Amino acid sequence: MDQFDLAIIGAGPAGMAAAQEAAGHGLRVVLLDEQARPGGQIYRDVDRAGSLRGDILGSDYTDGRRLTAGLRHDGIRHVTGAVVWAIEEGFRISYTREGRAAQLAADRVLIATGALERPMPLPGWTLPGVMTAGAGQILLKQSGVLARRAVLVGSGPLLYLIAAQMVRAGTPPQAMVETQTTADLLRAMRHLGGALRGWPYMLKGLKLLAEIVRARVPRHTGAVGIKVEGDGRAEAVRFTSRGRSQRIACDTVFLHHGVVPNTQAARSLGVAHRWNADQTCFAPVLDRWGGTDVTGIFIAGDGGGIGGAKAAEIAGKIAALRIAELAERLTEVERDGHAVPLRAALDRELAARPFLDAAYPPCAEALSPEDKTVICRCEEVTAGKIREQARLGCLGPNQAKAYGRAGMGPCQGRYCGLTVTALLAEANGRTPDETGYYRIRPPLKPVTLGELAAMEETPLDKAEKEITT
Amino acid sequence: MNPASPFLELEQGPRVSVTFDGAQLELPEGANLAAALLAAGVDVLRHTPVSGAPRGPFCMMGACFDCLVEIGGVVRQACMVEVSAGMDIAKPRGDADGPV
Numbered sequence: 158m159d160q161f162d163l164a165i166i167g168a169g170p171a172g173m174a175a176a177q178e179a180a181g182h183g184l185r186v187v188l189l190d191e192q193a194r195p196g197g198q199i200y201r202d203v204d205r206a207g208s209l210r211g212d213i214l215g216s217d218y219t220d221g222r223r224l225t226a227g228l229r230h231d232g233i234r235h236v237t238g239a240v241v242w243a244i245e246e247g248f249r250i251s252y253t254r255e256g257r258a259a260q261l262a263a264d265r266v267l268i269a270t271g272a273l274e275r276p277m278p279l280p281g282w283t284l285p286g287v288m289t290a291g292a293g294q295i296l297l298k299q300s301g302v303l304a305r306r307a308v309l310v311g312s313g314p315l316l317y318l319i320a321a322q323m324v325r326a327g328t329p330p331q332a333m334v335e336t337q338t339t340a341d342l343l344r345a346m347r348h349l350g351g352a353l354r355g356w357p358y359m360l361k362g363l364k365l366l367a368e369i370v371r372a373r374v375p376r377h378t379g380a381v382g383i384k385v386e387g388d389g390r391a392e393a394v395r396f397t398s399r400g401r402s403q404r405i406a407c408d409t410v411f412l413h414h415g416v417v418p419n420t421q422a423a424r425s426l427g428v429a430h431r432w433n434a435d436q437t438c439f440a441p442v443l444d445r446w447g448g449t450d451v452t453g454i455f456i457a458g459d460g461g462g463i464g465g466a467k468a469a470e471i472a473g474k475i476a477a478l479r480i481a482e483l484a485e486r487l488t489e490v491e492r493d494g495h496a497v498p499l500r501a502a503l504d505r506e507l508a509a510r511p512f513l514d515a516a517y518p519p520c521a522e523a524l525s526p527e528d529k530t531v532i533c534r535c536e537e538v539t540a541g542k543i544r545e546q547a548r549l550g551c552l553g554p555n556q557a558k559a560y561g562r563a564g565m566g567p568c569q570g571r572y573c574g575l576t577v578t579a580l581l582a583e584a585n586g587r588t589p590d591e592t593g594y595y596r597i598r599p600p601l602k603p604v605t606l607g608e609l610a611a612m613e614e615t616p617l618d619k620a621e622k623e624i625t626t
Numbered sequence: 627m628n629p630a631s632p633f634l635e636l637e638q639g640p641r642v643s644v645t646f647d648g649a650q651l652e653l654p655e656g657a658n659l660a661a662a663l664l665a666a667g668v669d670v671l672r673h674t675p676v677s678g679a680p681r682g683p684f685c686m687m688g689a690c691f692d693c694l695v696e697i698g699g700v701v702r703q704a705c706m707v708e709v710s711a712g713m714d715i716a717k718p719r720g721d722a723d724g725p726v
């Protein structure tokens with residue numbers, strides 16, 4: 158089994174920056190990523206996007222080429238198309254690549270698995286034609302594919318970014334159905350001072366809004382009673398905005414109300430997580446270097462708490478410094494010296510975050526969906542079923558699995574976990590921390606018997622030898 | 627380009643033949659399969675085992691497992707597969723080697 162100083166899971170901004178930093182200090186690094194090319198979701202396929210796509214997506218996207226170029230280093234082995242399904246003590250990492258399981262070993266592991274779209278269970282969200290806004294972005298980045306008649310639903314800066322990109326591409330959305338209210342904006346104003354330190358972000362946001370307004374894309378704010386209608390596929394979005402009930406016909410609906418840390422890998426290792434009320438999600442408990450309460454396991458980027466691509470890149474480097482110090486490639490003094498400018502840059506990157514979190518809160522009716530709405534897409538469990546389970550005494554998500562299979566499908570709770578926690582917490586009058594989250598066990602992604610059978614031979618450990626001899 | 631598709635393709639490249647549920651499609655070689663199917667006007671990739679409800683691609687990043695299809699008898703996430711010539715794609719039947 159190949160042995161490395163550091164294994165990094167995820168080749169987005171955090172993972173790529175950490176790999177370059179660690180290799181620069183002499184560590185042998187393996188970077189495992191599910192995609193065929195580096196970039197993560199934010200810089201997805203950035204090396205292959207032509208100039209037309211680059212112009213539509215803007216320099217914030219094409220800037221990712223700086224990071225992908227940094228992976229060309231003798232100390233970095235980038236394993237593409239690798240789906241990691243187990244991380245075990247030691248650390249032994251099991252993954253599938255090209256229909257075959259394989260394993261490698263590393264002294265330390267950096268989890269840089271980024272974010273997932275916050276689940277947005279609204280009536281009709283399982284219909285074909287309804288996708289996440291992130292999916293819409295991936296279609297454009299990787300494939301140059303654009304929705305001709307789309308409605309964007311939800312809240313947050315990503316919604317404006319994708320709308321502006323669709324305008325630039327000549328396929329403006331039919332409408333934006335936005336859930337944030339003027340009251341949210343007023344509440345956010347107390348964070349304005351801090352946000353102004355992050356003025357480049359605020360300026361970018363205003364420019365995006367100006368592009369959307371210039372293209373005359375209708376914006377409906379404070380939208381409630383949102384549902385996607387359609388017979389077998391999305392056909393329209395119905396909602397009420399400013400007291401007026403509306404129905405907008407469309408073929409595609411892009412949903413978004415923020416992103417949340419993808420905590421699957423960290424949870425499978427027993428890393429402690431805590432509820433973050435400002436971001437309405439769980440996040441791992443980290444020290445200032447991205448270290449967790451599990452020795453040797455580090456987390457950087459949006460998987461450690463939402464901060465965006467630039468913050469992820471800096472956090473990746475900070476974690477790599479600590480790992481290089483632990484591997485005795487840097488002294489503590491050197492480590493701290495390198496970290497000073499990074500921490501200052503990270504502060505600037507995060508300055509606008511409290512304002513954005515307050516101005517664009519998650520959509521309330523998706524956090525507490527109506528009874529008939531499916532919340533577990535895999536097992537088709539409704540919000541009403543989870544509330545009924547709470548009445549029968551169900552206190553936590555792991556019990557809910559036994560009561561009604563929520564979270565037991567192939568996505569392993571990625572798109573229902575936060576909803577189930579929220580529903581049970583609300584019904585039982587307990588906090589999200591008291592309610593808890595799904596216990597995540599390997600395999601983190603489904604692995605087939607065929608893939609296991611094709612596994613490269615691995616040496617037996619001591620106990621296995623005793624059994625076989 | 628498929629004018630009936632709800633999706634527009636910005637760029638045109640070499641195409642290869644594949645079949646989806648027996649129907650022949652010409653998809654861009656090496657493209658993301660889920661994206662290519664959407665652009666070809668295929669929006670329903672499977673029906674759920676629980677209620678039989680239609681599903682199509684949702685997250686495009688390998689997390690939601692809604693775009694499961696059967697390729698040559700193996701269930702795969704269409705958004706994690708690249709198009710290659712002669713792919714025999716079908717809606718999953720539920721008895722193939724795979725995660726469902």
